[in-house]
Amino acid sequence: RKEVEQDPGPFNVPEGATVAFNCTYSNSASQSFFWYRQDCRKEPKLLMSVYSSGNEDGRFTAQLNRASQYISLLIRDSKLSDSATYLCVVLNQAGTALIFGKGTTLSVSS
Amino acid sequence: DAMVIQNPRYQVTQFGKPVTLSCSQTLNHNVMYWYQQKSSQAPKLLFHYYDKDFNNEADTPDNFQSRRPNTSFCFLDIRSPGLGDAAMYLCATSSYSGRAYEQYFGPGTRLTVT
Numbered sequence: 001r002k003e004v005e006q007d008p009g010p011f012n013v014p015e016g017a018t019v020a021f022n023c024t025y026s027n028s029a030s031q032s033f034f035w036y037r038q039d040c041r042k043e044p045k046l047l048m049s050v051y052s053s054g055n056e057d058g059r060f061t062a063q064l065n066r067a068s069q070y071i072s073l074l075i076r077d078s079k080l081s082d083s084a085t086y087l088c089v090v091l092n093q094a095g096t097a098l099i100f101g102k103g104t105t106l107s108v109s110s
Numbered sequence: 111d112a113m114v115i116q117n118p119r120y121q122v123t124q125f126g127k128p129v130t131l132s133c134s135q136t137l138n139h140n141v142m143y144w145y146q147q148k149s150s151q152a153p154k155l156l157f158h159y160y161d162k163d164f165n166n167e168a169d170t171p172d173n174f175q176s177r178r179p180n181t182s183f184c185f186l187d188i189r190s191p192g193l194g195d196a197a198m199y200l201c202a203t204s205s206y207s208g209r210a211y212e213q214y215f216g217p218g219t220r221l222t223v224t
Contacts, residue, residue, distance in 0.1 A: 004152075034212070043200055043215035044153065087152065096165060097143070098213055100152035 003027065004101035006088050012107045017078045021104045023071040023088030032091035035062055035073050037084045038103065044087055047073075078108045113137050114216035116201050122222045123191050131186040131219045133201030142184040143213065144176060145200040153200055159184060188221075196223045 006023045013019050025033075033050040047060065050071055054063035061074040071088055085103040092099055115134045123129040133142065140161050145153040157166045159178045173195070175187040188195055198220050202213040 041198075041220075043218050045215065046212055049212060096160070097155050097158065097167075100154075102150075102152045 003099045004088055004090050006101040006104050008102060008104060010105040010107055012109065013078055015078060015080060015108055015110050017108075018074065018076050019078060019106060020075075021073045021086055021088070021106075023073075023101055025069050025071070025088075025090045025099075027090070027093055028066075028069060029093045030069075030090045031093075031095070033062075033064060033071050034089040034091075034098070035060075035071075036087040036089055036100075038087055039084045044100075047086070075106075078106075080108050080110060082106060083108045114201060114203055114214055116199075116216035116219050118219060119217060120220050120222075122224060123188075124224055125193065126190045129188050129191055129221070131188075131199050131201075131221070133184045133186070133216055134182050135201075135203045135216075136182070137203055137205070137214065138181060139203035139205040139214075140181070141204045142178060143202040143204070144174075144184070144186050145202065147198045147200055147218075148196075156186070191221070191223045193223050196221055 003026050035047040036044040037047045038044040048057050048062055050062040050064050059076045063072045085105045087103045088101040090099045113136050117132050143158040144156045147153040155167050156170045157176050173189050177185045198218045200218045201216040204213040
């Protein structure tokens, strides 16, 4: 089983739609979780950290389910500018390195 | 205001010709990382420095070396690049932010091997 797994997509949605991405991780001892956004041929950028029961930042909501080792990202009212690859990221048990999923590609169209 | 700077942004080298990529940061973060990202793949950690302590990932080829002469700078040396080393190389920094490490990436150096 891969350490961090995501549905690669692509997810093609119209503007204004709500879209959800899922991610599972294999190490139950993992403590820290993140969503990063990566635009084509650019560097990853931190979108949001995911803490204990999850958190919200504007149109973005991240949820964590430790029992199922599952993380989600919900984007409401999608914008064209949300088109990107979304990377699910887990901090390793030693707390020294990030483990990236392959990413889920989102394409928002008008 | 650039916080993590990588030079050059694009590098072309010949097969077997040593190449050095550089990274600098203005964040005064104590941890610096080098990742390799190939097309349609996740970034893969090569190694990282915690202050001056070097930490090599187990599967990082010996062909890849790194130097960190001071807090602000870190270099990636590829001693004998092969065609399979063509990739985007990302530098990142972090500092413990209270609950977890949050990493900030530079724009990357895209390496082409001819």
